[in-house]
Amino acid sequence: xxxxxxxxxxxxxxxxxxxxxxxxxxxxxxxxxxxxxxxxxxxxxxxxxxxxxxxxxxxxxxxxxxxxxxxxxxxxxxxxxxxxxxxxxxxxxxxxxxxxxxxxxxxxxxxxxxxxxxxxxxxxxxxxxxxxxxxxxxxxxxxxxxxxxxxxxxxxxxxxxxxxxxxxxxxxxxxxxxxxxxxxxxxxxxxxxxxxxxxxxxxxxxxxxxxxxxxxxxxxxxxxxxxxxxxxxxxxxxxxxxxxxxxxxxxxxxxxxxxxxxxxxxxxxxxxxxxxxxxxxxxxxxxxxxxxxxxxxxxxxxxxxxxxxxxxxxxxxxxxxxxxxxxxxxxxxxxxxxxxxxxxxxxxxxxxxxxxxxxxxxxxxxxxxxxxxxxxxxxxxxxxxxxxxxxxxxxxxxxxxxxxxxxxxxxxxxxxxxxxxxxxxxxxxxxxxxxxxxxxxxxxxxxxxxxxxxxxxxxxxxxxxxxx
Amino acid sequence: xxxxxxxxxxxxxxxxxxxxxxxxxxxxxxxxxxxxxxxxxxxxxxxxxxxxxxxxxxxxxxxxxxxxxxxxxxxxxxxxxxxxxxxxxxxxxxxxxxxxxxxxxxxxxxxxxxxxxxxxxxxxxxxxxxxxxxxxxxxxxxxxxxxxxxxxxxxxxxxxxxxxxxxxxxxxxxxxxxxxxxxxxxxxxxxxxxxxxxxxxxxxxxxxxxxxxxxxxxxxxxxxxxxxxxxxxxxxxxxxxxxxxxxxxxxxxxxxxxxxxxxxxxxxxxxxxxxxxxxxxxxxxxxxxxxxxxxxxxxxxxxxxxxxxxxxxxxxxxxxxxxxxxxxxxxxxxxxxxxxxxxxxxxxxxxxxxxxxxxxxxxxxxxxxxxxxxxxxxxxxxxxxxxxxxxxxxxxxxxxxxxxxxxxxxxxxxxxxxxxxxxxxxxxxxxxxxxxxxxxxxxxxxxxxxxxxxxxxxxx
Numbered sequence: 001x002x003x004x005x006x007x008x009x010x011x012x013x014x015x016x017x018x019x020x021x022x023x024x025x026x027x028x029x030x031x032x033x034x035x036x037x038x039x040x041x042x043x044x045x046x047x048x049x050x051x052x053x054x055x056x057x058x059x060x061x062x063x064x065x066x067x068x069x070x071x072x073x074x075x076x077x078x079x080x081x082x083x084x085x086x087x088x089x090x091x092x093x094x095x096x097x098x099x100x101x102x103x104x105x106x107x108x109x110x111x112x113x114x115x116x117x118x119x120x121x122x123x124x125x126x127x128x129x130x131x132x133x134x135x136x137x138x139x140x141x142x143x144x145x146x147x148x149x150x151x152x153x154x155x156x157x158x159x160x161x162x163x164x165x166x167x168x169x170x171x172x173x174x175x176x177x178x179x180x181x182x183x184x185x186x187x188x189x190x191x192x193x194x195x196x197x198x199x200x201x202x203x204x205x206x207x208x209x210x211x212x213x214x215x216x217x218x219x220x221x222x223x224x225x226x227x228x229x230x231x232x233x234x235x236x237x238x239x240x241x242x243x244x245x246x247x248x249x250x251x252x253x254x255x256x257x258x259x260x261x262x263x264x265x266x267x268x269x270x271x272x273x274x275x276x277x278x279x280x281x282x283x284x285x286x287x288x289x290x291x292x293x294x295x296x297x298x299x300x301x302x303x304x305x306x307x308x309x310x311x312x313x314x315x316x317x318x319x320x321x322x323x324x325x326x327x328x329x330x331x332x333x334x335x336x337x338x339x340x341x342x343x344x345x346x347x348x349x350x351x352x353x354x355x356x357x358x359x360x361x362x363x364x365x366x367x368x369x370x371x372x373x374x375x376x377x378x379x380x381x382x383x384x385x386x387x388x389x390x391x392x393x394x395x396x397x398x399x400x401x402x403x404x405x406x407x408x409x410x411x412x413x414x415x416x417x418x419x420x421x422x423x424x425x426x427x428x429x430x431x432x433x434x435x436x437x438x439x440x441x442x443x444x445x446x447x448x449x450x451x452x453x454x455x456x457x458x459x460x461x462x463x464x465x466x467x468x
Numbered sequence: 469x470x471x472x473x474x475x476x477x478x479x480x481x482x483x484x485x486x487x488x489x490x491x492x493x494x495x496x497x498x499x500x501x502x503x504x505x506x507x508x509x510x511x512x513x514x515x516x517x518x519x520x521x522x523x524x525x526x527x528x529x530x531x532x533x534x535x536x537x538x539x540x541x542x543x544x545x546x547x548x549x550x551x552x553x554x555x556x557x558x559x560x561x562x563x564x565x566x567x568x569x570x571x572x573x574x575x576x577x578x579x580x581x582x583x584x585x586x587x588x589x590x591x592x593x594x595x596x597x598x599x600x601x602x603x604x605x606x607x608x609x610x611x612x613x614x615x616x617x618x619x620x621x622x623x624x625x626x627x628x629x630x631x632x633x634x635x636x637x638x639x640x641x642x643x644x645x646x647x648x649x650x651x652x653x654x655x656x657x658x659x660x661x662x663x664x665x666x667x668x669x670x671x672x673x674x675x676x677x678x679x680x681x682x683x684x685x686x687x688x689x690x691x692x693x694x695x696x697x698x699x700x701x702x703x704x705x706x707x708x709x710x711x712x713x714x715x716x717x718x719x720x721x722x723x724x725x726x727x728x729x730x731x732x733x734x735x736x737x738x739x740x741x742x743x744x745x746x747x748x749x750x751x752x753x754x755x756x757x758x759x760x761x762x763x764x765x766x767x768x769x770x771x772x773x774x775x776x777x778x779x780x781x782x783x784x785x786x787x788x789x790x791x792x793x794x795x796x797x798x799x800x801x802x803x804x805x806x807x808x809x810x811x812x813x814x815x816x817x818x819x820x821x822x823x824x825x826x827x828x829x830x831x832x833x834x835x836x837x838x839x840x841x842x843x844x845x846x847x848x849x850x851x852x853x854x855x856x857x858x859x860x861x862x863x864x865x866x867x868x869x870x871x872x873x874x875x876x877x878x879x880x881x882x883x884x885x886x887x888x889x890x891x892x893x894x895x896x897x898x899x900x901x902x903x904x905x906x907x908x909x910x911x912x913x914x915x916x917x918x919x920x921x922x923x924x925x926x927x928x
Binding site (some may be wrong): 009037038039040041042043044046047048049058068069070071072073075076077078079087091092093094095096097098099102103110113114117118121133134136137138163164165166167168169380381386401402405406409410411450455 | 471477478479480481482483485486487489490505508509510511512513514515516518519521525526527531532533534535536537540547548549550552553554555558567570571575609610611612614665682683685686687688699855
C-alpha cells in the first residue's frame, strides 16, 4: 500500500480514527483491517479518487489536474452540483490522458507539462494533482513532479494520493483531508481575524446551500473563514488554521480533518447538520458553545426563536398538506436522523430510514426518533427499497440520485437529498424549500396517470360509452 | 477528404474523450436481460454509471469487480469470478459483458484464460440457461482509444461469439449499428428494413433498453434490446448491414461467419447516404421502394431546399465521436453550411472521409479556440459543448454524448430520410432563434467579444 499511495501519510494511521465510532468499537485486530472491502459484483458507490475529488474540487479558483487515463477525468469532470460565487476554474477538466507510451515509459514528463500548461493558461493560485490507479501502479513519482512544477510555476502544486483502488469514496474524502493538512492549511495568513471565525468541513455548497446558511451564522457575528470546500478559495482554505471552531457537516470521513485541526492548531470541533429545525438549533448552539461566552449563547437562543417563528409561518400551509404522508428515507450518516426530525417537524411519518453509512450513535438516534414501528434499513439495494416501500405503504422515497430511477420505475414519488440534488435544503430557508419540494413531489398529477391501467388492461366494457 | 491533425494542448483540457470501457458497456446495455461488468476499481463503474444515468435518465445496470490495491497487485482474476458468481446468483442475466480497464490491463492479467478455465467458459450450445449467462470478455484499456473504439471492440467480441448456423434465413438482415444512433434513429432503421420485406436484427438495440419506457417493475438488468436468441441466430442472416463506421469491423466479421453479403455505411445522415442504404435494401429485398419511403425522401429533398437559405454559409463548429461528427457534419455540409471547426476525441478512419477540409483530434479547448477564431455561429456538440458556445457567443445544438442539460436525448433524430430532415430542421431553427430578436444584432457579422450573458439560454 505504501508503495502505491505514496505521500507523507502513514497508511496504518489512516485507518486509526479514534473519533470514528465504527473504529472505536472494533477489536484491535479488526481495526487494523480498516473499512470493509467492497464485494465484487455487488457494489455501488465511488472509489477513493472520487472521494478525494468530491472533497477538493469545490475549491473554485484551483486548477484540478487528474493524472491518469481518460476514464477518471473524462467521465467525471464538471459532474457535481457544487456552486461558486466567483471563479469557475474548478469546473474545467484537466487530464493528462495518458496513453500506452506513458504506461510503458512513465507519465512524469506529461504530468509536468500538463501542470505547467494549466498554470500558464489560467494563472490559478494553486494546482491540485490527483493520482489514479494506473499512475500509482506504474510508479510515477508525483510528489517530485509537483515539487518541480511548483518551482517553475511559482505556485503551490499539491499532490493528492487517492488512487481509486485504495478504497471507498469515504476513504478518499479522508485522504483529501489529509492532503489539505499536509500541504495547504497553515500556509497562508488571513487578511484579518475575528474571535468568531469558523471552519465548515464537509459542506460542498450543493445547489447553493452554503448561501442559505452563512447569512444565518452572520447574524450571530460568526464568519465562515474556511469552507471545506463549498464555494471555497485556495487562500481561505490555506488560512483555516486561524479559525476558532470547526463544524463537521454530515461527514464521518472528514472527522480526521477536524481532529487534525484540533491536534495541530488547538481548534475545537463538533459534528452537526443544517437540515431541519432541530439540527439547525443544535448547530447554532454548538457554535455558541465552542466559541464561548454567555452572551453568544443567549443571542443564539434569541436567533433560533426568531428564525423558527418566521419559518413556522412559511411552513404552516405545507404542514397541513403533508400531514399523514408516509416516507421512506434512505440516506447516510448524520442526515439519516437529522432529516427524520426535519420530516417529523413537517408532520410526515418516517416509516423507515437507512443506516448503511451511519454510526451506532446515529442508529440509536434513528431508533429513538422512529419509535418501535420504524424500520432501520441496512441493505439499500433497489429491490429491497421497493419491497420496503410496498410493505410500509409509503407515499414517497427520499434518497440519493442513485435511487431516483428506482423510485420512478416503481411509479413512486421521489425527492433527491444527496449530492445530485437540484434544490437547497439547508438552513431555515432550505427547510421551507424542502417542504415545498416534498409537496410538489407528492401532489404531482403524474402519479395517478402513470398508475392507471392502459386501455388493453381495462375490462372490455369500459371505454365503450363514448364519454370518459 | 479531410486532413486529420492533432490538437493544441497535448493533454486533455475539458476532455471530449470518454473511455473505451464506457463504449463497450453501451453495447451490452443494448442487449436484453444483460449487464456489463467493468473489471477495475469500483470508481470505474461508479463514474460511468453516473454519467450514463445523467444522459439516459434511466437506471443503468452496471457492475464492478471492485479491484483493490491488494488484488490489483496479487492478481484480480478471483474478483472476476466472484463478481460473475454474485451477479448470476442475484440477477440471473442472459448476458454479462466483462470489460477490462486501465488498471487491469496494466497488471497484465489474462482475462480470457481465466474465463476459459472457469464455469463461465463460452459454451454457446446451452444458452440461455438458468445460471449460465453468455459471458463475453472484451479488452478495453482506458489508456488506448476511446468510446468508439470500446464500442467497436465489444461489438466485434459479441459477433465473434455467434456460432455459425447450418441454415440461412434469407429475409433476416443483421443490422450492426454504431454509437451515433438514438432510439428513434434505430426505430427508423428497423422500419426502413421492414419496409423492404426484410426482418431486421439490430445489434445492439438501445431503442429497446434505454429509450426511456415504463415497465411493469424495476429490474436490475436491461429491460429490452437484442435478445440472446436473436444474437445467437445471427449466423443465419441472409445479409449483413453495418450502419455507422464504428460497426464496420464487426460487420465484416459477421458477414464472413454467416457467409452473407455485407453493406457498410459510415452513417445515415443526408440524402445520398440514405439513398445508398435504400439501394442495398432494394437489392436484398428484391422489391421496389414502398410509398412510405418515397414520401419521406420527397420531404427530405424539400427540406434541404427550405433549410439551405438558413444553413447556407452558416459557420458551424462540431465536436463528437468520429462517426457522429461525420454524420452531422456531412448533413449540414450538404445543406451548404461551412464546417469551421470539427473536433474528434480520437482518431478513426472515417474522419478522413469527412467532406470538409480538416478534423482535429483534441478536446473542448481545441473546439473553443478554433470556433472562436472562425466566428462560429452554431456549436453542435454534447452538453459539455454548451459552455463553449456560451463562452464564444454561439448557439448550441445538443447532439452526442452526454446530453444531460436537456430532456429527450433518445428522441434526437439524425438518421434516415425522416431523421435527417428532423436534424436539418432542428439545426436551422436553432440558427433562426440565434439570429432573431432573442439575441439582438446576432444576424450580422459575428464578433467573438460580445457579452456571453445574452446567449446563456440559447440551447436547442
